[in-house]
Amino acid sequence: MKIAKDFKLAASIAFTHMRAKLKQTIIATVGVAFGITVFIFMVSVMEGTNEFTEDVVFEQSPHLRLYNEIALAEHSILDRAAPSAWNVVHHQKPKDILPNLKDGIRAVEELGKDHRVLAISASVSTQLFYRLGSASVNGRVLGINFENEDALFALGSKIVEGGHEKLATQPNSLLMGVGLARKLNVATGDKLSVTTEKGDNFQVTIIGLFKTGLTDIDNQQSYASLKTVQRFLGVPASYITDIKVKLHDKELAPEIVEELENRYQYSGSDWKKDNSALLEGNVLRNMITYGVASTILLVAGFGIFNILTMMIYEKMKDIAILKATGFSDTDVRWVFLIQAIVIGFIGAVMGLIFGFLLAYATSRMPFESDVMITMDHLPVSFKPIYYISGFTFGILTTILAGYMPSRHAAKVDPITILRG
Amino acid sequence: MNILEAKDIHKYFREPTEFHVLKGLTFHIEKGKFISITGKSGSGKSTLLYLLSTMDTDFEGSIKINGEEMRGKSNRWLADFRNHHIGFVFQFHFLLPEFSALRNVMLPGLKRAQQPPDEVEHKAYELLKLLDVEDQAKKRAVLLSGGQQQRVAIARALINDPLIVMGDEPTGNLDSRNSAIVFDLFSQLAAERGQTMLMVTHDDEFAEKSDHIIHLADGRIDKQ
Ligand SMILES: Nc1ncnc2c1ncn2[C@@H]1O[C@H](COP(=O)(O)OP(=O)(O)OP(=O)(O)O)[C@@H](O)[C@H]1O
Ligand SMILES: [Mg+2]
Numbered sequence: 190m191k192i193a194k195d196f197k198l199a200a201s202i203a204f205t206h207m208r209a210k211l212k213q214t215i216i217a218t219v220g221v222a223f224g225i226t227v228f229i230f231m232v233s234v235m236e237g238t239n240e241f242t243e244d245v246v247f248e249q250s251p252h253l254r255l256y257n258e259i260a261l262a263e264h265s266i267l268d269r270a271a272p273s274a275w276n277v278v279h280h281q282k283p284k285d286i287l288p289n290l291k292d293g294i295r296a297v298e299e300l301g302k303d304h305r306v307l308a309i310s311a312s313v314s315t316q317l318f319y320r321l322g323s324a325s326v327n328g329r330v331l332g333i334n335f336e337n338e339d340a341l342f343a344l345g346s347k348i349v350e351g352g353h354e355k356l357a358t359q360p361n362s363l364l365m366g367v368g369l370a371r372k373l374n375v376a377t378g379d380k381l382s383v384t385t386e387k388g389d390n391f392q393v394t395i396i397g398l399f400k401t402g403l404t405d406i407d408n409q410q411s412y413a414s415l416k417t418v419q420r421f422l423g424v425p426a427s428y429i430t431d432i433k434v435k436l437h438d439k440e441l442a443p444e445i446v447e448e449l450e451n452r453y454q455y456s457g458s459d460w461k462k463d464n465s466a467l468l469e470g471n472v473l474r475n476m477i478t479y480g481v482a483s484t485i486l487l488v489a490g491f492g493i494f495n496i497l498t499m500m501i502y503e504k505m506k507d508i509a510i511l512k513a514t515g516f517s518d519t520d521v522r523w524v525f526l527i528q529a530i531v532i533g534f535i536g537a538v539m540g541l542i543f544g545f546l547l548a549y550a551t552s553r554m555p556f557e558s559d560v561m562i563t564m565d566h567l568p569v570s571f572k573p574i575y576y577i578s579g580f581t582f583g584i585l586t587t588i589l590a591g592y593m594p595s596r597h598a599a600k601v602d603p604i605t606i607l608r609g
Numbered sequence: 610m611n612i613l614e615a616k617d618i619h620k621y622f623r624e625p626t627e628f629h630v631l632k633g634l635t636f637h638i639e640k641g642k643f644i645s646i647t648g649k650s651g652s653g654k655s656t657l658l659y660l661l662s663t664m665d666t667d668f669e670g671s672i673k674i675n676g677e678e679m680r681g682k683s684n685r686w687l688a689d690f691r692n693h694h695i696g697f698v699f700q701f702h703f704l705l706p707e708f709s710a711l712r713n714v715m716l717p718g719l720k721r722a723q724q725p726p727d728e729v730e731h732k733a734y735e736l737l738k739l740l741d742v743e744d745q746a747k748k749r750a751v752l753l754s755g756g757q758q759q760r761v762a763i764a765r766a767l768i769n770d771p772l773i774v775m776g777d778e779p780t781g782n783l784d785s786r787n788s789a790i791v792f793d794l795f796s797q798l799a800a801e802r803g804q805t806m807l808m809v810t811h812d813d814e815f816a817e818k819s820d821h822i823i824h825l826a827d828g829r830i831d832k833q
Contacts, residue, residue, distance in 0.1 A: 194719075195720070198722075202716075205707050205712075506703060510703050510704070511705075512688060513662070514692065514697070514716065514765065515688050515717055518685065518688070520720070604659050604664045604665045607659070
């Protein structure tokens with residue numbers, strides 16, 4: 190009870206001090222508010238962008254994929270001839286092997302029965318040239334079974350023009366990326382020719398256009414049926430180059446990849462490995478965001494520290510009088526700590542409000558980007574955790590900034606002041 | 610009954626050079642008496658008063674107030690003791706500049722928290738009235754004249770009905786009329802309520818009227 194009364198009294202003294210030094214108090218509060226505003230705004234926009242890119246990229250990224258990598262032979266023929274000697278082969282050339290998966294069809298069937306697998310799609314991919322008149326654009330074509338690929342990447346929802354229905358039935362039909370179509374200046378229904386790496390020419394028809402939002406894909410890729418691409422390459426129906434898998438639990442991908450690599454002797458990769466640059470970029474961006482925001486808060490905290498320290502020097506006499514008339518060291522410490530807490534609290538709340546408003550205004554802002562094709566306004570994230578951490582960090586900084594001057598005030602020896 | 614007993618008090622200042630200010634003071638003060646401390650400037654009157662007020666704890670010897678030894682007590686204990694039992698009027702009246710005169714008087718009473726705030730306020734107002742500054746009650750302390758400030762400080766010293774009121778030239782800034790008011794108030798409190806008055810003064814007339822004089826010279830008590 191006595192403690193509560195002491196606290197109330199200390200608070201009333203603190204408020205009188207703040208009222209008397211209104212200008213400095215407001216400046217300190219605005220400093221904190223500014224720090225938190227920037228923190229909230231930066232985190233919201235940065236994380237929003239991260240989440241957006243992640244969504245776009247991961248949607249186009251299988252949980253795991255299997256392929257055949259063209260590798261150098263680990264053991265040369267020399268090793269067999271002279272097993273005990275040191276054999277060095279300079280400028281070894283890759284073996285001339287086909288990039289297809291051996292027994293790929295059987296692997297697809299087996300994996301289809303695996304209970305961890307949600308969906309699976311086999312495909313044949315190859316580089317080729319798209320030609321229209323004198324224009325020639327280097328690109329890729331992916332032979333797929335549309336239903337399977339759709340189960341993995343929601344391909345159907347990416348089609349912006351035409352349709353996929355004829356892909357399986359009409360020979361040499363293509364679904365083309367919008368970027369690639371723009372480069373070639375073609376639209377649905379147009380015909381053009383493609384040239385394979387071996388130099389074979391084929392006449393193809395565009396039956397639709399798609400847009401994934403990923404420039405890499407939209408600007409150079411087309412989809413065709415498995416059969417069509419196999420015909421381009423002159424290979425049998427058992428020829429597939431990639432198996433892409435969607436799992437029930439994508440966190441299991443790395444271990445399953447390892448298991449499949451061993452079982453089938455294929456090369457494999459998972460979504461984490463494939464997008465490591467993106468994931469690392471996110472970590473880096475987050476570090477920068479939090480770094481900048483903390484620096485601003487630290488500066489605001491330093492402002493509070495300064496103002497309170499100055500205030501305490503000005504108020505030395507007051508402190509001495511309070512102590513002489515029976516206020517304890519603790520009471521005096523509270524007088525100044527309360528000022529810091531009030532400044533921190535009001536500043537933090539204001540910062541949260543302004544930060545939210547700024548982030549909200551940004552999320553309403555129309556924004557078009559060439560890189561992020563599917564974006565029409567800036568992506569902003571509004572997770573409560575940003576607000577909780579911003580508030581906590583703001584309060585902590587101000588309390589820390591107020592603590593040292595307050596302790597100093599509590600230690601003031603009244604007699605040296607009153608002696609004059 | 611002795612309200613205060615001082616035994617062989619020595620006080621040194623170590624900065625800038627060692628300086629022996631009080632050289633073994635022994636005396637006692639009876640409850641309800643009006644005591645004056647005199648001596649020429651620099652003789653150590655204020656220094657002694659700060660020791661007796663428990664604010665300065667750096668000394669040798671023993672000080673007992675109301676039978677309680679002051680040496681070796683914690684800061685918190687001493688602050689509480691001052692709040693309850695000692696009223697102090699400083700040589701250079703010291704009020705809290707941003708607070709009103711009334712609030713200045715009330716603060717030690719609010720800290721003591723024995724009476725509800727409105728009673729403390731009422732009492733503070735009565736004290737200001739006794740000292741003839743009630744018309745300044747709502748003004749901020751900085752705006753008051755020196756003499757007014759001193760009277761407000763006296764009112765503050767009295768708010769918790771202390772056992773001992775200590776003053777360092779409490780009438781130094783007052784005209785003879787107000788000086789007389791303060792003196793009469795002090796004597797009255799001593800006589801009627803048994804509060805002990807311990808006043809440093811340069812004013813010979815003031816000193817002559819008191820019950821006892823402690824005269825300091827060369828760090829010792831001259832006559833008592
Ligand atoms: N903090 C200090 N450090 C060193 N010497 C001090 C200190 N405070 C006081 N003194 C010295 O101690 C002596 C006594 O000082 P004190 O203030 O007690 O005198 P006083 O009797 O109250 O004088 P006055 O009547 O002028 O107020 C003086 O010589 C003074 O210079
Ligand atoms: Mg003095």
